[in-house]
Amino acid sequence: MGSLFDIIFSANFGYAVLRVTTPILFASLGALISIKAGVVNISMEGTMLTAALAGVAISAYTGSAFGGLVGAVVVGMLLGLLLAYFALNLKTDIILAAIAINLMASGGTVFGLFVISGDRGISSSLASKVLPRIQIPILHQIPVLGPVFSNHNVLTYVAFISVALVYILLYKTPLGLRIRAVGENAHAADSVGISVKKTQYIALIMSGAFAGFGGAFMSMGYVSWFSTNMIAGRGFIALAAEALGMGRPFGVLLTSLLFGSADALANALQAFRIPSEFVQMVPYVVTIIGLVVYAQRKHSAAQKVRQEDRA
Amino acid sequence: MEEILAMKGITKVYPNGIVANKDVDFSVRKGEIHAIMGENGAGKSTLMKILFGMEQPEEGEIYYKGEKVILHSPNTAINYGIGMVHQHFMLVPSLTVAENMVLGVEPKKSSVLFDFEKAVQMTEEVSQKYNLAIDPKAIVEDLAVGKKQKLEILKALLRGAEVLILDEPTAVLTPQETKELFEELINLKNQGFTIIFISHKLKEIKQITDRLTILRNGRSMGIHETKAISEQEISRLMVGRDVVLKVDKQPATPGDVVIETKGLSYHDATGKPVVNQMSFRVRKGEIMGIAGVEGNGQGELVELITGLKKPSVGDIFIGGVPVKDLTVKEIRNLKTSHIPEDRMVYGVAAEGTIGENLISDRFDHPKYNGKLLQKVKSLISRSEELIKDYKVKCDGHTQQVNMLSGGNIQKVVVAREFSSDPKLIVADQPTRGIDVGSTEFIRRKLVELRDEGTAVLLVSADLNEVLELSDSLMVMYGGEIAAYFEDASQVDEMELGMYMLGLKTMEQHEMGGATGE
Numbered sequence: 029m030g031s032l033f034d035i036i037f038s039a040n041f042g043y044a045v046l047r048v049t050t051p052i053l054f055a056s057l058g059a060l061i062s063i064k065a066g067v068v069n070i071s072m073e074g075t076m077l078t079a080a081l082a083g084v085a086i087s088a089y090t091g092s093a094f095g096g097l098v099g100a101v102v103v104g105m106l107l108g109l110l111l112a113y114f115a116l117n118l119k120t121d122i123i124l125a126a127i128a129i130n131l132m133a134s135g136g137t138v139f140g141l142f143v144i145s146g147d148r149g150i151s152s153s154l155a156s157k158v159l160p161r162i163q164i165p166i167l168h169q170i171p172v173l174g175p176v177f178s179n180h181n182v183l184t185y186v187a188f189i190s191v192a193l194v195y196i197l198l199y200k201t202p203l204g205l206r207i208r209a210v211g212e213n214a215h216a217a218d219s220v221g222i223s224v225k226k227t228q229y230i231a232l233i234m235s236g237a238f239a240g241f242g243g244a245f246m247s248m249g250y251v252s253w254f255s256t257n258m259i260a261g262r263g264f265i266a267l268a269a270e271a272l273g274m275g276r277p278f279g280v281l282l283t284s285l286l287f288g289s290a291d292a293l294a295n296a297l298q299a300f301r302i303p304s305e306f307v308q309m310v311p312y313v314v315t316i317i318g319l320v321v322y323a324q325r326k327h328s329a330a331q332k333v334r335q336e337d338r339a
Numbered sequence: 340m341e342e343i344l345a346m347k348g349i350t351k352v353y354p355n356g357i358v359a360n361k362d363v364d365f366s367v368r369k370g371e372i373h374a375i376m377g378e379n380g381a382g383k384s385t386l387m388k389i390l391f392g393m394e395q396p397e398e399g400e401i402y403y404k405g406e407k408v409i410l411h412s413p414n415t416a417i418n419y420g421i422g423m424v425h426q427h428f429m430l431v432p433s434l435t436v437a438e439n440m441v442l443g444v445e446p447k448k449s450s451v452l453f454d455f456e457k458a459v460q461m462t463e464e465v466s467q468k469y470n471l472a473i474d475p476k477a478i479v480e481d482l483a484v485g486k487k488q489k490l491e492i493l494k495a496l497l498r499g500a501e502v503l504i505l506d507e508p509t510a511v512l513t514p515q516e517t518k519e520l521f522e523e524l525i526n527l528k529n530q531g532f533t534i535i536f537i538s539h540k541l542k543e544i545k546q547i548t549d550r551l552t553i554l555r556n557g558r559s560m561g562i563h564e565t566k567a568i569s570e571q572e573i574s575r576l577m578v579g580r581d582v583v584l585k586v587d588k589q590p591a592t593p594g595d596v597v598i599e600t601k602g603l604s605y606h607d608a609t610g611k612p613v614v615n616q617m618s619f620r621v622r623k624g625e626i627m628g629i630a631g632v633e634g635n636g637q638g639e640l641v642e643l644i645t646g647l648k649k650p651s652v653g654d655i656f657i658g659g660v661p662v663k664d665l666t667v668k669e670i671r672n673l674k675t676s677h678i679p680e681d682r683m684v685y686g687v688a689a690e691g692t693i694g695e696n697l698i699s700d701r702f703d704h705p706k707y708n709g710k711l712l713q714k715v716k717s718l719i720s721r722s723e724e725l726i727k728d729y730k731v732k733c734d735g736h737t738q739q740v741n742m743l744s745g746g747n748i749q750k751v752v753v754a755r756e757f758s759s760d761p762k763l764i765v766a767d768q769p770t771r772g773i774d775v776g777s778t779e780f781i782r783r784k785l786v787e788l789r790d791e792g793t794a795v796l797l798v799s800a801d802l803n804e805v806l807e808l809s810d811s812l813m814v815m816y817g818g819e820i821a822a823y824f825e826d827a828s829q830v831d832e833m834e835l836g837m838y839m840l841g842l843k844t845m846e847q848h849e850m851g852g853a854t855g856e
Contacts (some may be wrong), residue, residue, distance in 0.1 A: 041730060080770050168624075196452075200452050200453055201451060201452055202445035202453045204453070205434070205438060205442065205445060206442070206443075206445075208431070208433070208443050209434065210433045210435055212431045212432065212434075213429070213430065213431045213432070214592055215427075215429055215440075216428075216429040216430050216431050216442070217431070217442065217443070218413075219413060219423075219429035220413075220417075220426065220429070220442050220443035220444075220494070220498075221412075221414035221443045222442065222443045223412060245395065305582060
């Protein structure tokens with residue numbers, strides 16, 4: 029397995045980690061905003077999937093990658109709006125409404141794909157566009173750093189910049205203060221004239237927008253086509269990343285990178301003679317281990333203090 | 340003095356048909372402290388919600404500074420200058436004082452960012468102007484209750500309130516904090532603010548208010564000058580009969596020890612000891628009161644005794660049996676009754692009927708349970724008996740519990756818990772937030788059971804209740820026993836306050852041998 033280490037410690041692997049972290053990071057930032065507002069959006073998976081198809085279809089139709097991106101984000105926002113309408117106006121359980129969106133997306137995208145392209149599995153017959161990669165001038169020349177950090181898809185940079193933007197939004201703007209207030213004590217927000225509903229609408233629409241970016245990246249950056257179920261659980265992994273990230277944007281960045289690494293590792297392992305079904309399990313197994321470690325640590329921290337007290 | 344605010348002919352009917360206010364007239368003069376009094380369900384809260392724009396009346400008019408106004412929402416009320424300090428604080432715990440202050444009216448810098456420095460400065464200005472000291476950068480969850488209340492008052496003042504509505508502000512305060520609040524309120528009054536003060540507590544109202552309005556069954560019993568009306572007259576108007584505020588009781592004749600704890604400790608999830616090394620005992624035929632500011636481990640102590648939580652260290656014996664590892668059910672089978680603090684969560688199944696709730700601790704008893712089916716007849720007759728004995732005001736045993744008033748819900752809990760022939764009653768805030776009539780009834784029942792030989796552990800935030808009912812008295816502070824008085828009748832209220840606030844702690848030898856060591 030010596031060559032496995034060669035792979036992990038190569039610049040290619042570093043590049044791959046950032047690449048596969050991108051969709052998870054987008055989705056977990058979206059989830060973070062929704063959870064801060066007290067309305068957990070677990071429809072990230074379905075929203076990303078729908079947005080991925082929308083991006084491909086619209087970019088093929090308009091002939092513009094940027095048009096496809098805008099379309100994907102708008103579709104993401106619309107699904108966020110739909111979830112908000114169900115949960116906040118019709119008062120359905122938000123988890124059930126989100127599950128419905130996920131199911132609708134997994135079936136609906138196949139149907140949509142068939143209507144648009146006549147294919148049921150993959151959109152390769154559509155002349156869809158791909159979002160550009162960006163070479164960062166000086167960094168590009170630097171060994172190791174250049175191959176890792178330069179020449180990524182534009183959305184990868186957007187994702188990492190978004191971490192800071194979400195931080196500023198949540199902690200440095202009046203809207204962020206309101207989102208956190210609404211999520212923590214809606215009555216308190218209500219009593220000072222903040223519209224809880226409006227704030228939660230905004231948060232869900234923003235979370236949909238982030239899922240839209242994630243979806244666009246999948247079909248117009250990660251690969252250049254749409255295929256059925258192409259999000260493959262990333263929307264749910266993102267929820268785990270959000271939980272592990274302790275509800276802080278930079279914590280979410282770290283845990284997204286962890287899951288991204290697992291994803292990249294799974295890709296790298298496919299070069300070996302390991303059954304691919306087994307390899308593909310890796311990201312999900314890491315997700316479960318991550319959650320167990322997280323729960324365990326919370327538990328043992330409490331227990332440690334307890335034992336110290338007894339002594 | 341001129342009238343700043345008037346409500347005329349207010350009628351409010353809730354969608355479920357309950358008439359909360361019926362043709363109520365109410366008016367407040369500028370610069371007075373005006374009390375609104377009444378039993379639970381008398382319509383005080385509804386009237387204030389209407390005044391604060393949270394509810395819309397079916398009939399009636401509101402005048403503010405002589406002009407007719409329509410208050411659609413709290414925002415409208417705030418804009419007119421009406422502010423409210425709710426009983427349950429409307430604060431966001433993880434945010435700072437300054438952030439809570441400006442929530443909804445956030446100052447901005449460079450037109451998009453939140454200006455925290457400005458928020459701190461605004462807080463300091465208001466705080467200094469009205470002489471209500473607070474640290475703008477403190478995190479709200481770290482504040483004591485009194486400070487949180489102060490923050491709520493400041494929030495209203497920052498938003499330009501001229502009329503302040505305070506909903507039972509002293510319910511959560513220690514005697515010292517109450518005194519401080521009253522000084523602050525009088526100070527605000529002298530600066531021209533108008534204060535509407537909702538309370539049950541006669542003594543306080545006599546002490547601080549200028550006038551008072553009494554509500555009974557949704558109707559106004561008139562506006563009175565506080566000085567000109569006696570306490571007896573107030574309680575007569577409130578309940579329509581003279582309430583005996585003193586509990587008549589004979590001296591206790593304690594017998595054998597019923598419950599004993601040894602070095603009982605409980606650590607919360609973060610490992611902090613919430614109950615710390617508590618050793619005490621309660622004897623047969625004795626009411627032991629536990630006084631203390633809320634959140635000093637009383638709730639956890641009750642949960643440990645009743646089996647809802649397991650002790651981290653130490654032992655509990657009920658009737659000599661160690662109960663540490665027993666289930667709630669097994670502890671109950673040792674003839675332990677529990678009146679929980681939160682009746683809606685632990686006391687009743689709110690959606691269930693009165694009958695179902697009355698038998699929820701004994702539905703599996705052979706008397707009510709056949710081999711396959713329940714013995715419906717005996718269940719019904721028992722329920723009806725209890726409803727009658729405990730004077731639960733309702734339409735019958737099939738009525739849903741959440742349709743009852745707070746006092747009657749508590750009577751359902753009490754009926755169930757007291758009728759199981761208990762050896763030990765753990766009563767946690769048994770009369771919180773309920774009307775005078777039910778309070779008196781429950782207190783009398785407790786004393787009756789004591790006389791019959793039941794041991795009672797009484798936790799209450801209401802100092803008068805603890806002092807009135809208890810035979811012996813324990814003060815909890817920071818999860819520990821701060822003081823123990825063998826004879827509760829010898830305790831001075833101000834001295835008790837010192838122990839409750841942790842300003843004083845008794846030495847082990849002062850507490851005597853009675854704590855079980």
